[in-house]
Amino acid sequence: MIRRLCFVVLATVASTERACDNGWLPFKNQCYWFSSGSDIFHYAVVICSNKGSNLIELKTAEEEKWVLLQSRIRPCDNGWLPYRNHCYWFSSNPATFHYAVDTCSERGSNLIEIRDAAEDKWVLLQSLIRGFSQVWIGLTDIVDEGIYVYPSDGAKSVFLNWNIGQPSGGAGENCAAIRTPFQKWHDFPCSNNVSYICKKPAKHFVNPEIFNSILDLYRSGELHFPSNFCGATIRNELEFWEIDKKYVSECCLASLYRHDDDIEILKEIKNLQNGKSLDIPKEECREGCWRDCLWKVLQYPATSRKASVFNIVYLLMVLVSTTVLFLNTKQDLREPKTAVSNQTGLDPKTDMYAHTSVPWTLWVIDVICGIFFTLEFFIRATVTPTNCRQFFCSASNIADAIVIVSFWIFHSLMHIGSNQMDSKSFTLVLMIFAFLRLLQLCRFYRFLNRFQSFDVINLAARASFSQCSILIVVFALTNLFFGYLVYYVEFYERSSFDNALVGIWWAAVTMTTVGYGDVVPTWYPGRIVAIFCALTGIIILAMPVAIVTSNFTVYYTKLKQYSSHKLTDKDKSVNESKVKIKRNSICKSIAPMPVLTVKSA
Numbered sequence: 170m171i172r173r174l175c176f177v178v179l180a181t182v183a184s185t186e187r188a189c190d191n192g193w194l195p196f197k198n199q200c201y202w203f204s205s206g207s208d209i210f211h212y213a214v215v216i217c218s219n220k221g222s223n224l225i226e227l228k229t230a231e232e233e234k235w236v237l238l239q240s241r242i243r244p245c246d247n248g249w250l251p252y253r254n255h256c257y258w259f260s261s262n263p264a265t266f267h268y269a270v271d272t273c274s275e276r277g278s279n280l281i282e283i284r285d286a287a288e289d290k291w292v293l294l295q296s297l298i299r300g301f302s303q304v305w306i307g308l309t310d311i312v313d314e315g316i317y318v319y320p321s322d323g324a325k326s327v328f329l330n331w332n333i334g335q336p337s338g339g340a341g342e343n344c345a346a347i348r349t350p351f352q353k354w355h356d357f358p359c360s361n362n363v364s365y366i367c368k369k370p371a372k373h374f375v376n377p378e379i380f381n382s383i384l385d386l387y388r389s390g391e392l393h394f395p396s397n398f399c400g401a402t403i404r405n406e407l408e409f410w411e412i413d414k415k416y417v418s419e420c421c422l423a424s425l426y427r428h429d430d431d432i433e434i435l436k437e438i439k440n441l442q443n444g445k446s447l448d449i450p451k452e453e454c455r456e457g458c459w460r461d462c463l464w465k466v467l468q469y470p471a472t473s474r475k476a477s478v479f480n481i482v483y484l485l486m487v488l489v490s491t492t493v494l495f496l497n498t499k500q501d502l503r504e505p506k507t508a509v510s511n512q513t514g515l516d517p518k519t520d521m522y523a524h525t526s527v528p529w530t531l532w533v534i535d536v537i538c539g540i541f542f543t544l545e546f547f548i549r550a551t552v553t554p555t556n557c558r559q560f561f562c563s564a565s566n567i568a569d570a571i572v573i574v575s576f577w578i579f580h581s582l583m584h585i586g587s588n589q590m591d592s593k594s595f596t597l598v599l600m601i602f603a604f605l606r607l608l609q610l611c612r613f614y615r616f617l618n619r620f621q622s623f624d625v626i627n628l629a630a631r632a633s634f635s636q637c638s639i640l641i642v643v644f645a646l647t648n649l650f651f652g653y654l655v656y657y658v659e660f661y662e663r664s665s666f667d668n669a670l671v672g673i674w675w676a677a678v679t680m681t682t683v684g685y686g687d688v689v690p691t692w693y694p695g696r697i698v699a700i701f702c703a704l705t706g707i708i709i710l711a712m713p714v715a716i717v718t719s720n721f722t723v724y725y726t727k728l729k730q731y732s733s734h735k736l737t738d739k740d741k742s743v744n745e746s747k748v749k750i751k752r753n754s755i756c757k758s759i760a761p762m763p764v765l766t767v768k769s770a
Contacts, residue, residue, distance in 0.1 A: 191261070203247065254371050259364075263365075264365060265359060280368070303348055304364050331355075335353070336355070379398065394425070396421075438728055439731075460552040467548065493531050494607070496531060546573055550566075572606060582598070625725045628724040633713070637716065644709050648677050648680060652673030665695075679706060682707065
């Protein structure tokens with residue numbers, strides 16, 4: 170359903186040689202009053218005449234558009250003046266602070282709470298226009314002397330504009346007000362009769378640029394939006410005007426739905442960042458706790474110089490242990506244990522492990538690395554902010570535990586069971602533990618996981634999983650097709666393709682452009698099939714690259730923006746802390762002279 174724009178609205182217009190009265194809105198050089206109901210034309214003329222004005226006479230297109238906008242949506246009730254996202258009601262009779270709070274509450278609002286300098290300046294302007302010399306503002310220190318809070322929620326004020334020497338804290342001066350001649354705030358006794366202003370959120374503020382698009386929908390039947398608008402803004406406008414999404418033109422769908430994609434991406438980034446930001450709970454550890462210090466050293470390289478040094482040492486130990494792991498398999502570096510017998514009947518690799526040993530130097534280095542990683546693992550398990558179950562459910566920690574156990578079992582078997590190498594079952598068990606040691610490469614993953622670039626790769630891989638899975642299925646079906654086809658094309662060459670399974674192997678090697686050459690077609694029809702098989706493989710394998718690259722670019726951009734935004738907030742909070750410390754120092758040095766403090770929202 171589309172909300173109808175055509176309905177009767179009464180409006181009157183008056184001159185703005187004086188300020189517009191309560192309930193009148195200014196535009197250009199006129200004041201406008203909008204009725205809350207509908208009536209016949211003659212009665213409307215009489216009402217406007219009684220108000221000292223005339224029934225509206227539209228003279229320009231700009232005035233017509235403004236009246237249409239104001240007639241269609243009233244962000245504030247009659248008598249309330251809109252500013253930003255709030256509505257303001259100005260009292261005509263002074264009252265005490267408590268009476269002003271009660272009156273505003275009865276009107277479904279609060280006594281005005283000024284949140285920034287722009288609002289303070291606007292309120293001062295409106296007060297001067299209306300001739301107010303003093304205006305109550307929602308700020309009081311009745312509960313705690315000297316600590317001014319908002320009556321609505323009891324929160325401390327986020328913006329202050331006290332005059333020099335204020336608040337003076339005199340007898341009973343517990344309520345704040347604006348003194349318009351000084352354009353600053355003063356504290357007064359709450360029993361004084363002072364003008365006041367009520368404030369409440371506006372119903373809805375129409376975006377003028379989007380409203381033009383709404384008008385165009387009624388004129389042309391097509392709904393187009395500026396491409397630079399956020400999808401959330403467009404969606405809120407559509408919901409308010411009760412316009413179905415089906416009216417949005419196809420060329421603008423990207424602007425509408427891009428917001429949803431961005432929200433999903435940012436949600437994934439936040440979840441990933443929050444999962445990596447595990448800290449010791451405050452209720453369990455105070456500042457300077459040894460658990461907190463150890464955890465930061467082990468997990469966060471950027472937190473301190475000690476953490477940076479440890480992570481460099483950790484990386485070097487991973488590199489050394491991995492190097493030793495591979496050097497242990499080089500026969501030229503191994504030392505013979507006994508005379509090599511050619512009558513053992515063992516295969517060459519088993520014979521090497523049975524009759525040779527690693528050099529003493531490599532063995533010592535390997536054991537030192539094993540001790541280092543074992544201690545590091547148990548220390549992390551001790552100081553982790555999560556419980557043991559969550560810690561050992563982590564994939565990287567599981568791999569680390571398997572590597573440590575495999576390391577010590579492998580060395581124990583090599584030491585006590587070297588004479589059992591002729592047993593195939595013993596050799597099989599030994600090789601299994603030797604293979605499990607390869608999982609220590611996961612330690613590189615733990616180290617790389619601390620960098621944002623690696624986070625982008627993880628996110629891009631997850632986002633591309635579904636598309637890549639479909640391409641794998643397509644690759645498999647194409648592989649089966651060409652493997653079965655080449656078998657029958659080369660049917661009379663049984664020496665090349667004995668069965669269709671060999672054809673599938675050949676198709677997989679050809680489509681991946683590996684080309685071992687162990688099986689090749691010999692007939693010209695088979696070679697033509699091979700050409701099409703290779704071209705199809707190139708096309709299919711190129712698609713995942715484009716998908717992953719596109720997702721990588723998107724996630725990299727969003728992660729960079731999110732990180733910059735978080736860094737800006739962090740720097741801002743740090744700067745505010747420094748300013749607060751500096752101001753407190755100034756206050757102590759020049760006391761009892763008060764110092765103006767300003768804290769942005």
